[in-house]
Amino acid sequence: MKKYIIALFMGFSALLQAQNTVLGTVTDGTNQPIIGASVYIPELHKGTTTDADGKYAFKNLPNGSFRIAFSYVGFKTINQWIEKLTKNTVVNIQMENAILEIDEVIVSTPFNKMQSQNVMKVEHESIESLQQKGTSTLIEGLATIPGVSQISTGTSIGKPVIRGLSGNRVLVYSQGVRIENQQFGAEHGLGLNDAGVESVEVIKGPASLLYGSDAMGGVLYFNPEKFANAHTFKANFNQKYFSNTLGSNASVGLKTSTDNWKFLARGTHNTHSDYKTGQGDRVTNSRYNETDFKTGIGYNNSKFSTVVRYNFNKLDLGIPEEGLAEQTYSKDPESPRQEVYNHLLSLNNVIYFGNSKLDVDLGYISNNRMEYEEGNEASLDMLLNTYNYNAKYHLPKTGRFETVLGIQGMHQTNKNRGEEYLIPDATTNDFGVFGTVNYEWGTSVLQAGLRFDNRNLNSLAHEAGEEEHHDEETEEEHEHDHEHHGGDFDALNRSFNSVNVSLGYKTNISKELVLRMNVASGFRAPNLAELTSNGVHHGTNRYEIGNANLKTEQNLQTDINLEYGNTHFEFFVNGFYNHINNYIYTSPTGEIMDDTDVFEYVQDNAKLYGGEVGLHLHPHPLDWLHYETSFETVTGKKSRSVGSDFLPLIPANNWNNTIRTEFKIKNWFEEGFASLNVNTTFNQDKVSGFETSSNGYTLVNLGFGGKVKWGKTEFNVNLNGNNLFDKKYIAHFSRLKTDGIPNIGRNIVLGMNFNL
Structure with missing residues (x-):
């Protein structure tokens, strides 16, 4: 598998030559610039914020099509699809006021759309919002999401339960990789710490297709x-x-x-x-x-x-x-x-x-x-090594x-x-x-x-x-x-x-x-x-x-x-x-x-x-x-x-x-x-x-x-x-x-x- 990936990478990288730029201005409903709005391209892991004039710019982007997320507190998030980038693509955005929940781009589903556009109902929570609830562990915070609970051993071990299913029936992904840690055991925790984690997405129901x-x-x-x-x-x-x-x-x-x-x-x-x-x-x-x-x-x-x-x-x-x-x-x-x-x-x-x-x-x-x-x-010593692609x-x-x-x-x-x-x-x-x-x-x-x-x-x-x-x-x-x-x-x-x-x-x-x-x-x-x-x-x-x-x-x-x-x-x-x-x-x-x-x-x-x-x-x-x-x-x-x-x-x-x-x-x-x-x-x-x-x-x-x-x-x-x-x-x-x-x-x- 690795050989095929390397071959694809080397074969096509020589053909991909581009010096593309995306720039524009973010304004509110009265055409006033929004200062400090977040502009983020998820698949490139690139982000910036708008300046005092509401302007932003991304340079040196690849050829192709991208989704760019525009967000700011008090406004509806915009997930803009940009097709066929050019050397100077201009995207101006006018944001609409929204008092309630911020719409989020969903990464765990295949088309990376915002939740409002998504076919599946996916719960999205930032780790910051879970930490504000004062929970001492990551799984305690997750258990505050409707439909999610935990099997616990004191305060040190927690196993997620989604709509009555747990253990090997709930899959955990981190850094885009499937976590494998002998999760058949009720006393085996996630092995994850919430520090360095931005957010969590919860799919409640069978996701075997993905x-x-x-x-x-x-x-x-x-x-x-x-x-x-x-x-x-x-x-x-x-x-x-x-x-x-x-x-x-x-x-x-x-x-x-x-x-x-x-x-x-x-x-x-x-x-x-x-x-x-x-x-x-x-x-x-x-x-x-x-x-x-x-x-x-x-x-x-x-x-x-x-x-x-x-x-x-x-x-x-x-x-x-x-x-x-x-x-x-x-x-x-x-x-x-x-x-x-x-x-x-x-x-x-x-x-x-x-x-x-x-x-x-x-x-x-x-x-x-x-x-x-x-x-x-150690009376019990188990070593589990897993390679995923x-x-x-x-x-x-x-x-x-x-x-x-x-x-x-x-x-x-x-x-x-x-x-x-x-x-x-x-x-x-x-x-x-x-x-x-x-x-x-x-x-x-x-x-x-x-x-x-x-x-x-x-x-x-x-x-x-x-x-x-x-x-x-x-x-x-x-x-x-x-x-x-x-x-x-x-x-x-x-x-x-x-x-x-x-x-x-x-x-x-x-x-x-x-x-x-x-x-x-x-x-x-x-x-x-x-x-x-x-x-x-x-x-x-x-x-x-x-x-x-x-x-x-x-x-x-x-x-x-x-x-x-x-x-x-x-x-x-x-x-x-x-x-x-x-x-x-x-x-x-x-x-x-x-x-x-x-x-x-x-x-x-x-x-x-x-x-x-x-x-x-x-x-x-x-x-x-x-x-x-x-x-x-x-x-x-x-x-x-x-x-x-x-x-x-x-x-x-x-x-x-x-x-x-x-x-x-x-x-x-x-x-x-x-x-x-x-x-x-x-x-x-x-x-x-x-x-x-x-x-x-x-x-x-x-x-x-x-x-x-x-x-x-x-x-x-x-x-x-x-x-x-x-x-x-x-x-x-x-x-x-x-x-x-x-x-x-x-x-x-x-x-x-x-x-x-």
């Missing part, structure tokens, strides 16, 4: 921090303090750009003590430390654009097993604990052929997960048709280096080919796609050594359970194929009312743990037995989205029905092995349905006031069942309300905000046979912040009080629920960001 296996439940697509504008140098320091965990999060970043070269780097350190519950007790060994480093370098000229990014993340965390035992402020995890090292290297190239282009993403992820039961020698060819636009053809693939190896084996050594190879077409007329859009995928999984046999048997085990007991003794694995060679389709339609029923309807199929090949597990999975406190005969999960989901918006009022309603054939889940057998309950992987057809509804009110003439409310619900059942045979790990209904004010205090405090959030989670009684129901709870959160100006010094400040009334509660998705350990109590978060 991303292949494991995207049947949805996609979290993280957009990295943008490079600096040309001829600028920026540095910033961010510091956050957390009262509950006596925690600190410090981040330092710098970036600079010329017309052609771009560079950035950011280092972050995160440290927390054991978290304190609403009763005032600290949960022993819930402490953790995280180190994160991100860097990137980009180059573009009149021939091509290329960006290389690297992310290193180290997480050292304790696994709470003793509950509310030793009360300490220590930040050094004790055994049992995990050490996780994650390296992510990505390369993005865009090659232009006049009216078409080739977009190629290459990625390498190395994930080393070690677990220490006692001492300094993703090439999309954008055909020349023909009338109202836009077409993208693509191939994707993955080569992955899993290697065990410790005494314990959760899963065997194995090699996985993926290959997929797809095509999608977008047809747009007026305010209506029709989009369709087709895809074929193949996955081949080859694992090695392994027999547990005598040292892994319990010393007290008698020969008779050993004979009884030898068939399923932990660490014994048979060799496996399986191949899985799937064909998937999607069809979407979007139209403006009126100027204010938008309708979206989507039908899409998705699939997920069973993962290595589901096929081969044979041993105690300490993270879930179960003896898990895999099933080598599992079939591919295949789903069909129907989505409908209705949005209404005018100057002072927005309303949305999303509904979905998801049918899954061969849904894989764990079921208790009633046996006990190694003093642990035995669970085996089984399959059944399943159905999930529900949706989200919400509104945003900005009443006139109270321009400083916003009220937002949303409600979300999901029900999951085995489709062959009658009555209350529910699926496991389905989120409880949630109702979220926020009142937010915006203000300015003279000339020293700008962009000020204050918010009151009341978040109600209802009882969850619709549980599977081995789950227990959970009581509902209501949390109250306060937020305050803005930009402080002190002479020539400027800095942003955020002050948040989460779970303000120190409520004692246990979330349904908390892995500490079975031990009766409550979630985190009151947490005061102070954050400051200095632009140096």
Whole structure:
């Protein structure tokens, strides 16, 4: 694959000679210049701002067609399509006032349109807006998005759940690369830090057409921090303090750009003590430390654009097993604990052929997960290396048709280096080919796609050594359970194929009312743990037995989205029905092995349905006031069942309300905000046979912040009080629920960001 890419690059780069310029003026509705408007070309990673006369300019651009995004606070974002650049292309923009939400360019979908033009409903949130909510981790912030929740282990580990689907059914992308980090485990976090991340896009529903296996439940697509504008140098320091965990999060970043070269780097350190519950007790060994480093370098000229990014993340965390035992402020995890090292290297190239282009993403992820039961020698040591490639060819636009053809693939190896084996050594190879077409007329859009995928999984046999048997085990007991003794694995060679389709339609029923309807199929090949597990999975406190005969999960989901918006009022309603054939889940057998309950992987057809509804009110003439409310619900059942045979790990209904004010205090405090959030989670009684129901709870959160100006010094400040009334509660998705350990109590978060 690499040889073909290099050949294409070398062969065509000699033909691509251009010295193109785009310039113009950005004005408001009265033709007055807008100063400081952001002008950005996403695929070239180039940005600038308008000067005192509202003027902007980009130089040395390649031949081809581009989308340029114009945005400014208080105005509607404009995503301007520029076709066939010339040496002096003039694009003047008149922006229209917009009090409510800013429209965003969506990167995770193939045609990179703004959300208002997009066939799929994609949730877009900036990391800055999530951080203003005072959450201590990235996944906590994501869980505030309607339709998204988390499976948590204290404050250190969070697994995303999208409309009741989690684990390997939710795909995570960062730096344009698919993240692979043994995500089958409930106690395996994302391995991502929010520092150096610009925004996140959430696709709720099957996205297998675009991303292949494991995207049947949805996609979290993280957009990295943008490079600096040309001829600028920026540095910033961010510091956050957390009262509950006596925690600190410090981040330092710098970036600079010329017309052609771009560079950035950011280092972050995160440290927390054991978290304190609403009763005032600290949960022993819930402490953790995280180190994160991100860097990137980009180059573009009149021939091509290329960006290389690297992310290193180290997480050292304790696994709470003793509950509310030793009360300490220590930040050094004790055994049992995990050490996780994650390296992510990505390369993005865009090659232009006049009216078409080739977009190629290459990625390498190395994930080393070690677990220490006692001492300094890892009992579990798994090394997962993954190579990804993703090439999309954008055909020349023909009338109202836009077409993208693509191939994707993955080569992955899993290697065990410790005494314990959760899963065997194995090699996985993926290959997929797809095509999608977008047809747009007026305010209506029709989009369709087709895809074929193949996955081949080859694992090695392994027999547990005598040292892994319990010393007290008698020969008779050993004979009884030898068939399923932990660490014994048979060799496996399986191949899985799937064909998937999607069809979407979007139209403006009126100027204010938008309708979206989507039908899409998705699939997920069973993962290595589901096929081969044979041993105690300490993270879930179960003896898990895999099933080598599992079939591919295949789903069909129907989505409908209705949005209404005018100057002072927005309303949305999303509904979905998801049918899954061969849904894989764990079921208790009633046996006990190694003093642990035995669970085996089984399959059944399943159905999930529900949706989200919400509104945003900005009443006139109270321009400083916003009220937002949303409600979300999901029900999951085995489709062959009658009555209350529910699926496991389905989120409880949630109702979220926020009142937010915006203000300015003279000339020293700008962009000020204050918010009151009341978040109600209802009882969850619709549980599977081995789950227990959970009581509902209501949390109250306060937020305050803005930009402080002190002479020539400027800095942003955020002050948040989460779970303000120190409520004692246990979330349904908390892995500490079975031990009766409550979630985190009151947490005061102070954050400051200095632009140096």
